[in-house]
Amino acid sequence: MPDEIVHWLGEISPNVIVDGTYGGGGHSRLLLKQLPPEQGQIIGLDRDPAVSERVESEEHDRRLTVFLGSYEKIPKALAAVDVPMADAALLDLGLSSDQLADPNRGFSFTKTSAELDLRFDPESGQSAAQWLAWHKEDEIANAIYQYGEERYSRRIAREIVARRRREDGVKTVEDLVDVCRRCVPRSKNHDIHPATRTFQALRIVVNDELGALERTLQSAPDWISENGRLAIISFHSLEDRIVKNAFRDDPRWNVLTKKPLRPSEEEIQQNPRSRSAKLRVAERVQQSNTT
Ligand SMILES: C[S@@+](CC[C@H](N)C(=O)[O-])C[C@H]1O[C@@H](n2cnc3c(N)ncnc32)[C@H](O)[C@@H]1O
Structure with missing residues (x-):
C-alpha cells in the first residue's frame, strides 16, 4: 500500500523515519523522496541477514542506514545513529517477495526438498x-x-x-x-x-511474530515523538487484532484510521499477495494530554 504509506507518513513532514521491516526497501525508497533534499534520515531494520548483505553490496542514499535485527531493537538502532526519537515509523509485517521466491528458505511450496526452516x-x-x-x-x-x-x-x-x-x-x-x-x-x-x-x-x-509485534507496540510510544505517526500493515486477523487493540487501549495513541485501509483493486491485480493487507495508522498524542 505504497501510496497510503507515503500519504499518512509524508503528511507530517518527518525528519527521522524508521522502516522496521526494510525487506526489498520499496517503502524506504518512496519515503526517502518525502524527506527534504539532503536532510533527514531513514533507519531501516530487518531480521533477515540476506537483506543487510544486499544493502551493503549496493550503492544507496547516504540518508539511509539499515541494521540487521528485529524491529524490537528500534530504540537501540536510534541510539546507534545518535537520534533520540523517530517522527514516523512503518512496520510492513510478514514475508517479502524475495523470501517467498527463494526456494531454499522453506517459505514456498515450490522446491519441496528444501529444509523446513521458516525463520526470517x-x-x-x-x-x-x-x-x-x-x-x-x-x-x-x-x-x-x-x-x-x-x-x-x-x-x-x-x-x-x-x-x-x-x-x-x-x-x-x-x-x-x-x-x-x-x-x-x-x-x-x-x-x-x-x-x-x-x-x-x-x-x-x-519467529515469535506476535510476541515481537506486541512488545514493539508497547514500547513504541516511548520512541515516537509527540505528533509522530506509526503505520502498520498486517496480513492476517491475528496481527490486525493486536494492532487494533493496542492502538485503541493505549491513551498515548490517537487512531487516525477508524477502519483499516485496504489495497485498491488495481494494487491487488498487480500484486495478488496484497489482497489480505490491512493498514492502520496512529498518532502519538502530546504528553500533556496523556498525564
Ligand atoms: C513484507 S516484507 C517488507 C517489504 C518492504 N516494506 C518493502 O517495501 O520491500 C517484511 C519484511 O519484514 C522482515 N521481518 C519480519 N519480522 C521482523 C522483525 N521482527 N523485525 C525486523 N524485520 C522483520 C522480513 O524479514 C521481511 O523482509
Missing part, C-alpha cells in the same frame, strides 16, 4: 523442522490451531508425531505438505492450499 533469521532460534521434532503432540496441535486457525490441527499434529516414530520425522517442505494433504480435505473452490494455514502457524511460532 536462519542463524537464530529453531527451524520449524527442529520445533516439530521437539514439541509434544498437543503443543503442536494448539500452535497450528491458534496461529493458523486450522480446524484439522489435531489430525495434523497426530500425523506429525506418528511420522517421528515411524520414519525420520518431518524435515522438509515436502514432508509437511504431504502430512497436510493427507489430513486436510481440499477446500470447496480449491482456493487455498491444504498446507497454507499450517505453514503460517509454524512461521509465526518459530
Whole structure:
C-alpha cells in the first residue's frame, strides 16, 4: 500500500523515519523522496541477514542506514545513529517477495526438498523442522490451531508425531505438505492450499511474530515523538487484532484510521499477495494530554 504509506507518513513532514521491516526497501525508497533534499534520515531494520548483505553490496542514499535485527531493537538502532526519537515509523509485517521466491528458505511450496526452516533469521532460534521434532503432540496441535486457525490441527499434529516414530520425522517442505494433504480435505473452490494455514502457524511460532509485534507496540510510544505517526500493515486477523487493540487501549495513541485501509483493486491485480493487507495508522498524542 505504497501510496497510503507515503500519504499518512509524508503528511507530517518527518525528519527521522524508521522502516522496521526494510525487506526489498520499496517503502524506504518512496519515503526517502518525502524527506527534504539532503536532510533527514531513514533507519531501516530487518531480521533477515540476506537483506543487510544486499544493502551493503549496493550503492544507496547516504540518508539511509539499515541494521540487521528485529524491529524490537528500534530504540537501540536510534541510539546507534545518535537520534533520540523517530517522527514516523512503518512496520510492513510478514514475508517479502524475495523470501517467498527463494526456494531454499522453506517459505514456498515450490522446491519441496528444501529444509523446513521458516525463520526470517536462519542463524537464530529453531527451524520449524527442529520445533516439530521437539514439541509434544498437543503443543503442536494448539500452535497450528491458534496461529493458523486450522480446524484439522489435531489430525495434523497426530500425523506429525506418528511420522517421528515411524520414519525420520518431518524435515522438509515436502514432508509437511504431504502430512497436510493427507489430513486436510481440499477446500470447496480449491482456493487455498491444504498446507497454507499450517505453514503460517509454524512461521509465526518459530519467529515469535506476535510476541515481537506486541512488545514493539508497547514500547513504541516511548520512541515516537509527540505528533509522530506509526503505520502498520498486517496480513492476517491475528496481527490486525493486536494492532487494533493496542492502538485503541493505549491513551498515548490517537487512531487516525477508524477502519483499516485496504489495497485498491488495481494494487491487488498487480500484486495478488496484497489482497489480505490491512493498514492502520496512529498518532502519538502530546504528553500533556496523556498525564
Ligand atoms: C513484507 S516484507 C517488507 C517489504 C518492504 N516494506 C518493502 O517495501 O520491500 C517484511 C519484511 O519484514 C522482515 N521481518 C519480519 N519480522 C521482523 C522483525 N521482527 N523485525 C525486523 N524485520 C522483520 C522480513 O524479514 C521481511 O523482509
